Amino acid sequence: MDAAEFRRRGKEMVDYVADYLENIEKRPVYPDLEPGYLRSLIPNEAPLEPESYEDIIKDVERVIMPGVTHWHSPYFFAYFPAASSYPAMVADMLCGAIGCIGFSWAASPACTELETVMLDWLGKMLQLPECFIAGTHGRGGGVIQGTASEATLMSLLAARCKAVRRVQAINAKKSESEILSKLVAYTSDQAHSSVERAALIGAVMMRKVPTDNHYAVRKEMLKKMVEEDKAAGLIPFYFCATLGTTPSCAFDHLTELGPLCNEENMWMHIDAAYAGSAFVCPEFRPLLNGVEFADSFNFNPHKWLLVNFDCSAMWVKERADIIGHWQIPLGRRFRSLKMWFVFRMYGLKGLQAHIRKQVALAKEFESLVRADKRFEICAEVVLGLVCFRLKGSNELNQELLKRITKSREIHLVPCQLSGRFVLRFAICARSTESHHIQQAWQHITQLTFELLQEASH
Ligand code: PLP
Numbered sequence: 001m002d003a004a005e006f007r008r009r010g011k012e013m014v015d016y017v018a019d020y021l022e023n024i025e026k027r028p029v030y031p032d033l034e035p036g037y038l039r040s041l042i043p044n045e046a047p048l049e050p051e052s053y054e055d056i057i058k059d060v061e062r063v064i065m066p067g068v069t070h071w072h073s074p075y076f077f078a079y080f081p082a083a084s085s086y087p088a089m090v091a092d093m094l095c096g097a098i099g100c101i102g103f104s105w106a107a108s109p110a111c112t113e114l115e116t117v118m119l120d121w122l123g124k125m126l127q128l129p130e131c132f133i134a135g136t137h138g139r140g141g142g143v144i145q146g147t148a149s150e151a152t153l154m155s156l157l158a159a160r161c162k163a164v165r166r167v168q169a170i171n172a173k174k175s176e177s178e179i180l181s182k183l184v185a186y187t188s189d190q191a192h193s194s195v196e197r198a199a200l201i202g203a204v205m206m207r208k209v210p211t212d213n214h215y216a217v218r219k220e221m222l223k224k225m226v227e228e229d230k231a232a233g234l235i236p237f238y239f240c241a242t243l244g245t246t247p248s249c250a251f252d253h254l255t256e257l258g259p260l261c262n263e264e265n266m267w268m269h270i271d272a273a274y275a276g277s278a279f280v281c282p283e284f285r286p287l288l289n290g291v292e293f294a295d296s297f298n299f300n301p302h303k304w305l306l307v308n309f310d311c312s313a314m315w316v317k318e319r320a321d322i323i324g325h326w327q328i329p330l331g332r333r334f335r336s337l338k339m340w341f342v343f344r345m346y347g348l349k350g351l352q353a354h355i356r357k358q359v360a361l362a363k364e365f366e367s368l369v370r371a372d373k374r375f376e377i378c379a380e381v382v383l384g385l386v387c388f389r390l391k392g393s394n395e396l397n398q399e400l401l402k403r404i405t406k407s408r409e410i411h412l413v414p415c416q417l418s419g420r421f422v423l424r425f426a427i428c429a430r431s432t433e434s435h436h437i438q439q440a441w442q443h444i445t446q447l448t449f450e451l452l453q454e455a456s457h
Contacts, residue, residue, distance in 0.1 A: 001053065005053070009053055010093075012057075016057075016060075017089065021072060021084075021431075024070055024072055024073045024074075024431075025073055025074050025075060025431075025436075027065070027070055027073065028070075028408040028409075029069070029070050029073040029075045029076050029408060029409070029410060029411045030069055030070075030405060030408045030411045031066060031067050031068065031069060031408075032066075032408060033066060033067055037066075037067060038063060038067060041062065041063045042059070042063055069411065071084075071428065071429070072084050072428075072429045072430070072431070073411075073429060074429045074431045074432040074433065074436040075409060075410045075411065075436060075439075075440065076410075076411050076428050076429055077410060077411060077412050077424075077425045077426055077427065077428060077440065078411045078412055078413040078424070078426065078428070079413055079424075079426065079428075080246070080273075080274040080303050080304070080385070080426055080428070081274075081303055081304050081358075081384070081426065081427070081428040081429070082302065082303065082308075082309055082428070083300075083301060083302050083303060083304060083305055083306050083307050083308055083309070083311075083430075084306070084308050084429075084430060085306040085307070085308070085342055085345075085346075085430065087306075087338070087341040087342045087344075087345040087346070088306060088307050088308040088338040088341060088342050089308060090341060091337040091338040091340065091341035091342070092308060092337075092338055094334075094337055095333055095334045095335065095337050095338065098111075098334055098337075100334055101330075101331040101332070102115075102331075102332045102333070102334060103330045103331055103332060108334070110334075111332065111334045111336070114334075114336040114337065114340060115142075115143070115144055115332075115335070115336040116134050116141060116142070117336075118142075118144075118336040118339040118340055118343070119134065119141060119142025119143065119144070119313060119315065119336075120133050120134055120135065120141070120142065121339075121343060122142070122301070122313055122339065122343070123142055123315055125280045125343075125348055125351070126276070126279045126280060126285070126288065127279075127285055127288075128291060128297070128315060129291065129292045131292075131317045132291075132297065132315040132316070132317060134319075139317070139318055139319060139320065140315060140316055140317045140318060140319060141315065141316065141319050142313055142314060142315040142316075143314050143315075143316075143322075143326050143327065144311055144312065144313060144314075144332075144335045144336060144339075145298070145312040145313075145314050145327060146310045146312060146327075146329075147194075147300070147310060147312050148192070148194060148271055148273035148298055148299070148300050148312050149192075149194035149197065149198070150312065150327065150328055151269075151271075151296070151298035151312055151314040152194055152195050152198045152240060152269060152271055152298070153194075153197075153198040153201055153202065153328070154296075154314065154322060154325050154326070154327065154328075155198075155238075155240070155267065155269035155295070155296040155298075155314075155316075155322075156185060156198045156199065156202045156204070156238055156240075156267075156269070157202055157325045158267070158295075158296070158316075158321045158322040158325045159185075159237055159238040159266075159267030159269070159295070160180070160183060160202055160204060160237065160238070161321075161325070162237075162267065162321055163179070163183055163235060163237035163238075163265075163267075164176055164179050164180065166265065167179045167235065179235065180203065180204065182233065182234050182235045183204045183205065183234075183235050183237045183238075184204065184205045184206070184207060184229050184234045184235065184236050184237065185199050185202075185204050185205065185206045185207070185236075185237065185238035185239070185240070186206070186207050186208075186209050186222060186225060186226070186236065186238070186239045186240070186266075187206060187208060187209065187239065187240040187241075187242070188208065188209055188211055188215075188216075188217045188240075188241070188242050188245065188252055189208040189209065189210055189211055190211055190215050190242065190245040190246075190247055190248070190250060191208070191240060191242050191245065191271070192242070192245075192246050192271065192273065195240045195242075195271065196208075198240075204237075204238075205234070207225055207229070209221050209222050209225060211250070214250055214379070214380065215245060215247070215248050215250035215379060215417065216250045216251055216252050216253055217241065217242075217252040217253065217257060218253055218256060218257075219253065219256035219257055219260050222239065222257060222260060223260055226260075226264055226266075236264055236266050237265070237266055237267060238266055238267045238269070239257065239261050239266050239267070239268050239269070240268075240269045240270075240271055241254055241257055241268060241269070241270050241271070241294075242270075242271050242272070243270055243271070243272035243275045243276065243287060243288065243299075244272055244273070244274045244275025244276070244278075244382075244383065246273075246274075246415070247387070247415035247416065247417055247422075247424070248378070248379035248385070248387050248415065248417055248422075249274070249275060249379070249381075249382055249383055249385040249387075250379065251275070251287055251382070253290075254270070254288075254289065254290025254291065254293065254294070255289055255290040255293075256290075257290070257293075258290045258292070258293020258294065259293060261293060262293055267295045267296070268293055268294045268295055268296075269294065269295065269296045269297070269298070270291060270294045270296070270297045270298065271298055271299075272288070272297065272298065272299040273298070273299055273300045273303060273312075274299075274300065274303045274304060274383075274385075275287065275299070275382075275383055276288075276297075276298070276299020276300065276304075276313075277299060277300075277301060277303065277304035277305040277351075277355060278304070278355050278359070278383050279299075280305070280348060280351050280352055280355065281352045281355050281356060284355070284383070287382070294317070295316065295317055295318070295321065296314060296315065296316045296317070296322075297314070297315050298312060298313065298314040298315070299312070299313060300312045300313070301313055301339065301342075304355065304358075304384070305342070305351060305354075306342050306346060306351065306354060306430070307338050307339055307342050308338060310335070311335050311338060311339065354430070358383075358384045358427040358432070359383055359384055359427075361384070361427045361432060361433075361434065361437055362381055362383065362384045362385065362386050362425075362426075362427050363381060364434060364437050365386050365425055365427075365437050365440075365441065366381045366386050366388075368437070368438075368441045369386065369388045369441075372445065374390055374391060374448065374452070375388055375389065375390055375391065376388065376389060376390075376391050378417050378420065378422045379417060379422075384426060384427040385424060385425070385426045385427075386424075386425040386426075387415065387417060387422045387423070387424055387425075388422070388423055388425065389420065389421065389422050389423055390448065394420060394421035396451070396455070397414075397421045397422070397423065398414075398421055399451060400423070400444075400447060400448060400451055401414055401421075401423055403447045403450075403451065404423075404443075404444065404447060407443070407447065409440075409443050410440045410443055410444075412424060412425055425440075
């Protein structure tokens with residue numbers, strides 16, 4: 001492909017992408033395939049001779065599209081959203097073209113500097129305390145990670161280093177391995193699996209703190225565990241709070257937990273992977289109160305802030321704490337370009353409108369569920385996630401979800417809350433409108449009707 005062909009093919013691809021997204025709701029949201037479907041559709045080896053672009057693009061519809069779960073279909077309500085917007089996609093093209101590996105300032109000054117400034121812009125949109133903003137003289141600042149999982153790992157490694165240094169400052173004879181074997185980290189029993197994995201990689205103990213009946217960690221539970229562990233000679237050093245847990249979008253009580261972590265010299269990291277985007281709206285910002293006690297804070301603009309994957313924003317209060325632990329890979333893509341394009345083309349007001357619209361859609365779905373006495377809401381609906389179930393057994397709800405998945409008209413995934421099988425309905429696609437919600441509910445109630453009819457016979 002030379003430049004002339006690239007011009008032509010690139011324009012065709014833009015049309016293909018726009019057509020795909022404009023017509024996405026006509027495709028079944030979930031594929032109708034068995035695992036291993038793809039291997040038989042393409043050769044076992046790479047071609048020896050070059051093939052034509054036409055042949056490849058034909059295979060996109062033949063091989064790839066049948067196996068795509070359409071995350072940007074307005075009938076996709078599974079997991080949490082994956083952000084998508086045209087400005088981000090266009091910026092990603094430019095990122096690919098510049099193709100720098102920005103591992104140091106000199107490796108591409110614009111890459112390093114735009115990232116720092118974008119994290120400041122975003123931090124200010126969230127009204128983060130001044131200590132997290134780099135500015136020109138700040139000690140804190142932000143960095144783009146690939147995922148929330150990486151941010152959690154980085155924070156845990158930084159906290160581990162800091163704890164070892166602190167113990168050795170008091171007792172220089174203690175070896176690092178001796179200290180490491182005593183370190184203990186904490187997180188909610190509702191935390192994402194990536195938090196536990198961070199402890200596994202960081203080779204430290206991690207204890208799960210039980211949550212209250214709103215699935216949130218309260219101070220008393222953490223305090224009790226910390227005291228028990230200190231009495232047993234262990235060294236509590238890290239707590240990962242969650243704002244917007246994966247199963248039910250619950251919020252740990254930062255204003256209680258933060259002071260405790262500070263008193264105990266424990267690093268507090270906040271994982272707000274999904275919910276963080278909502279804090280650009282003043283009405284949701286109180287959910288972030290207590291961030292001033294945190295050492296690090298992270299959320300994924302690639303989930304809910306219209307910046308395509310991957311873009312996970314992480315801030316620290318003291319950059320010095322994570323120098324050497326900024327990120328796992330050496331190389332960095334020019335990811336801040338997509339933030340820059342999105343923030344400028346939407347403006348703060350456009351971003352707020354997106355969040356508010358999706359929260360309103362979740363509330364609309366919640367009202368439909370509440371109006372039907374056969375169903376129950378299983379957790380408070382704070383943002384764009386509704387957890388609900390049929391009143392009845394786990395088996396009944398499993399069967400309902402099985403039928404929903406098989407129908408391929410809408411896509412949901414379940415979660416477990418207090419041992420109960422619960423259906424999660426997350427507002428995901430940017431193009432989801434009220435009529436999609438109404439249609440989804442109609443579909444769920446139709447399947448429910450059939451299921452209950454069969455069950456009664
Ligand atoms: N933390 C929470 C609360 C999440 O909900 C998720 C994913 O949904 C993650 C972490 C993992 O995110 P990532 O894929 O960016 O690592």
